[in-house]
Amino acid sequence: MSHSQLHPLQVNPATGEPYLRLGSPLENIILTPQRPSDVAYNVPILNNPDVVRWLEGLPYPYTPSHAESWVSSVIEESDAILRELREASAKDPEAPLKIVGGCPVRILREIKEDGSEVYLGDIAFRRCEYLHVAHEERLRLSEENARRQVGDPALVWCIGYYLASSHHGRGIMTMALRTLLSAWAIPRMGVRRIRAEVFMGNIGSVRVFEKNGFVLDRTLEIESPNCLGEMMPGCYILWWEHP
Numbered sequence: 689m690s691h692s693q694l695h696p697l698q699v700n701p702a703t704g705e706p707y708l709r710l711g712s713p714l715e716n717i718i719l720t721p722q723r724p725s726d727v728a729y730n731v732p733i734l735n736n737p738d739v740v741r742w743l744e745g746l747p748y749p750y751t752p753s754h755a756e757s758w759v760s761s762v763i764e765e766s767d768a769i770l771r772e773l774r775e776a777s778a779k780d781p782e783a784p785l786k787i788v789g790g791c792p793v794r795i796l797r798e799i800k801e802d803g804s805e806v807y808l809g810d811i812a813f814r815r816c817e818y819l820h821v822a823h824e825e826r827l828r829l830s831e832e833n834a835r836r837q838v839g840d841p842a843l844v845w846c847i848g849y850y851l852a853s854s855h856h857g858r859g860i861m862t863m864a865l866r867t868l869l870s871a872w873a874i875p876r877m878g879v880r881r882i883r884a885e886v887f888m889g890n891i892g893s894v895r896v897f898e899k900n901g902f903v904l905d906r907t908l909e910i911e912s913p914n915c916l917g918e919m920m921p922g923c924y925i926l927w928w929e930h931p
């Protein structure tokens with residue numbers, strides 16, 4: 689297979705797995721596709737209250753069987769994108785780079801000096817579903833967004849991410865978001881608009897977004913539960929528009 693349609697992903701010569709390396713000084717961190725073996729590593733992170741307090745929509749406690757079905761659905765999604773790119777390369781090796789509906793690399797891994805890898809977390813783009821908008825308006829906006837074609841500049845995206853607490857505060861998620869935006873989301877997914885929803889009080893996440901050019905739009909003071917079942921008082925809405 690020609691790897692041109694994977695640009696700018698690199699390919700691990702030993703495993704054939706595509707990856708993206710974060711920039712300096714975090715070159716020891718890479719983004720890869722999800723692997724079946726990740727089940728053992730994301731269960732403890734997604735049972736850590738310091739992490740899941742800021743997340744919504746995940747079951748808690750998070751069991752290995754939750755992780756197994758999640759991991760296999762993520763693998764299916766990234767395999768489909770890689771297949772689409774592989775087929776495009778096979779059909780016409782000279783074709784311009786294709787715009788696709790997702791990013792096949794999303795799992796953050798630290799490469800240790802001995803070459804072993806540590807699972808650190810996940811960062812992914814998805815179509816915005818306007819979670820914190822009142823019911824009817826939410827349906828209207830999310831249905832309208834679901835009808836938009838991949839590459840439509842009006843398509844609104846969302847981002848979900850988390851990192852193992854052992855690695856918080858080292859600039860990793862700021863750099864991961866910066867890298868994914870510039871290397872893949874903008875050029876390879878045609879992402880032009882992103883709406884971020886952050887629980888009130890999650891200053892770390894707001895800073896990650898702001899340091900990547902997101903602007904705080906407003907605070908919605910509507911209570912909703914986090915993964916621990918605690919009622920959160922509201923959320924911040926931030927927007928990013930392609931400059």
Ligand SMILES: CC(C)(COP(=O)(O)OP(=O)(O)OC[C@H]1O[C@@H](n2cnc3c(N)ncnc32)[C@H](O)[C@@H]1OP(=O)(O)O)[C@@H](O)C(=O)NCCC(=O)NCCS
Nearest residue numbers: 739742849850851856857858859860861862891892893895
């Ligand atoms: C939010 C999260 C991904 C941030 O990742 P990170 O790699 O630790 O963030 P960074 O190190 O890039 O930090 C970015 C900024 O936030 C600040 N920050 C990070 N954690 C913070 C915290 N708990 N409280 C206050 N500020 C914090 C950093 O100091 C930095 O700001 P600065 O450059 O002005 O000093 C991580 O804390 C996490 O996984 N939290 C739990 C899950 C979560 O909140 N997901 C997002 C849901 S919207």
